[in-house]
Amino acid sequence: MYPSLTNTKADKKPGLGEDSIINKPFFNTPTKHILAINDLFEGLISWRLWGLLGWQDIKQRYRRSLLGPFWLTLSMAVMVGTLSLLYGTLFGLDLDDYLPFLCLGFIAWGLISGIVTDGCVAFIGSESFIRQISLPFSVYIYRLIWRNLIIFGHNIVVFIIVALIFNIWPSWTGLMLLPGLVVICATGGWVSILLGMICARFRDVPQIVASFIQVAFFLTPIIWKPELLVDRIGFVQFNPFFHFVELIRAPLLGNSPNTISWLITLGITLVGWLITFIIFRRFRSRIAYWI
Amino acid sequence: MAHIYLEDVAVDFPLYSGASRSLKTSLLHLGSGGRIGRNLSNRICVQALHNISLELNNGDRVGIVGPNGAGKTTLLRVLSGVYEPSSGKISRSGKIAALFDVALGMDTEATGYENITMRGMLLGLSRSEINSKIDEISEFTELGDYLKIPVRTYSSGMLLRLAFAVCTSVEPEILLMDEWIGVGDAKFLEKAKSRLDDFVSRSQILALASHSNDLIRQVCNKAVLIDKGGIVAYGEVTEVLSIYEKTL
DSSP, rough: OOOGGGOOOOOOOOTTTTTTTGGGOOOOOOOOHHHHHHHHHHHHHHHHHHHHHHHHHHHHHHHOSSTHHHHHHHHHHHHHHHHHHHHHHHHHHOHHHHHHHHHHHHHHHHHHHHHHHHHHHHTTGGHHHHHHHHOHHHHHHHHHHHHHHHHHHHHHHHHHHHHHHHHOOOOOGGHHHHHHHHHHHHHHHHHHHHHHHHHHHHHHHHHHHHHHHHHHHHHSSSSSOOOGGGHHHHHHHHHEEEEEEOHHHHHTOOOOHHHHHHHHHHHHHHHHHHHHHHHHHHGGGGHHHHO | OOEEEEEEEEEEEEEEHHHHHHHHHHHHHHHTTTOOHHHTOOOOOOEEEEEEEEOOOTTOOEEESSSSSSHHHHHHHHHTTTSSSSSEEEESSOOOOEESSSTOOOOSSSBBHHEEEEEEHTTOOOOOHHHHHHHHHHHHHTTTGGSSSSSSSHHHHHHHHHHHHHHTTSSSSSSEEEEEEHHHHHHHHHHHHHHHHHHHHHHEEEEOOOOOOHHHHOOOOOEEEEEEEEEEEEEEEHHHHHHHHHHH
C-alpha cells in the first residue's frame, strides 16, 4: 500500500536515533502511586476551576428563574412543613420537637444522598471534559462535593427559619457541625471516586445505587425518631447512614454527636480511603477508556 | 524545554458490548464456575495505536496525516494526556493546550464574559491572567456589548469567534490541534489568520492533525503519516506527504 516505505525511517523507530534521549535513564515514568497522589493533590489546588464549575452547575439549573437556587430552599421548606404535619399527626408527636428533627434529617440526608447519587455519574457525566482535556480526575469529584455543599447551604436556611420559630439555640455545640461536614465530605470523596469508577465500568450500578439509597432513606431515622426502636436499637446503631446524619443533626439541635458516631464515621472515612486509593491507583488510567 | 517522547506506545480500546458491560455477566460467570479471566479476555479490543515511538522537541511543528480512522485523533489525545497508553512509555514536559473542541465548557445561558472566564480556566489560566487578557479578547472578538448578554443569543459565527479569541489568548508551550481552527466570517478571516499564526509561533511544539495537505505544508516542518494505528513514515513534510499522496 505504501510503496516507498523502505525509503523512510518508519521501521527504525522514527525519530529515535542511537543517541536518543529516550534511551537515557531520565526517561522514567512516575509510578502509579505518585500519579494517583498527584491527581488528588493537583485536583485540590485547582479549586478555582472546580469552584467555578460547581457554581455553574447550580446556576445552569436555575438560570432565568425568579428565585434561582432559592427554589431549593423553598421546596425543602414545603417538604419539611407538610411532612412534619403529616407524620407528626400520624405518630402523635410534639411538633416543637419533631419538626426541627425532621427538618435537619432531611437536610442532612439531602447532602449525603446527593453526593452518593452524583458520585455515580461523576465520570460518566463529565465525558465531554474527560475526552477533550486532561484534567486531574479528582476535579470532577471536588466539583460534585462542592455543588452539594452549595445546595446544603441553601437548604440550611430552612433550618435557620425553623430554629427562629421554635426558639432553638444550639449554642457553641452548633460549631461541631463544621468537623462533621468535613468528615462527610471526606467520606463523600472516596465514595464518589469508587462509585464513579465502578459506574463508568458497569452501567447497571447507578440503578442499583439509586434504589439502595431510596431504601436507606426509610431505614434511617429521618422521618422516625430512633427512640421508637428502643428494644431494637442495634438496628439503628449498625446503620452507618444514621451516624453520618447525626454529625449534622445532633450539633444543630444542641447535643454533641455521640462518641460512637464519631468513631464509626471516622473509621469509615479512613478504611474507605485506603481501599479506594488502592483501586484508584490501579484503575485511574482506565477511566478515560471506560466512559 | 518542552518535549514529548513516546516509546512503543499502544492504545487499546476494550469494546464492552452491552452484555459484558453489565455487572450481571461478571457475576453470572462467577456463578456458573466459568473462569472470569478467560471470559473477560474474550472481549474485543480495538487497537487504535500500536508501536508508536515519537520524539517531539522544541521547534517541532508536526503535521499528523493519514486516512480516516487511522488514529490521528487518538494520537493527539495520547499526546495531551487524555488517554494514558495501554502499554509503552510517555514523557512530557511543558504546558499543554489541547484545542480539540474550542467550545468545551461553554454555557449557552451564561454571558460572553462569564464564558471567557470559564473557557480560560479550562485552558489553565488563573483569574488574574484572565482579567488581564479580557480587554484584549473582547476587543478582538468585536462583539462589544454582546459580551454582556447570554451567548444563547449569539449566531454560531459569533460563538466561534468568542471561543477562538479565548483559545488563542493562552500561551502554551505545547499546542495540540485537531484540524485548524476555522473562523467562518470572510471579513474576520484575515484578522483571525494573523492571530493564529502569531499564536502558533509562540508555542514551542505544535502537533496538528489535518486532512489538508496544503495546510500542513504551510505550517509544519515535520510530518508523520499514520495508518491503521501505526506510524508509516516520519520526517520531512514533503517526503512524508509524497508517500501519503501516492496512496490517495
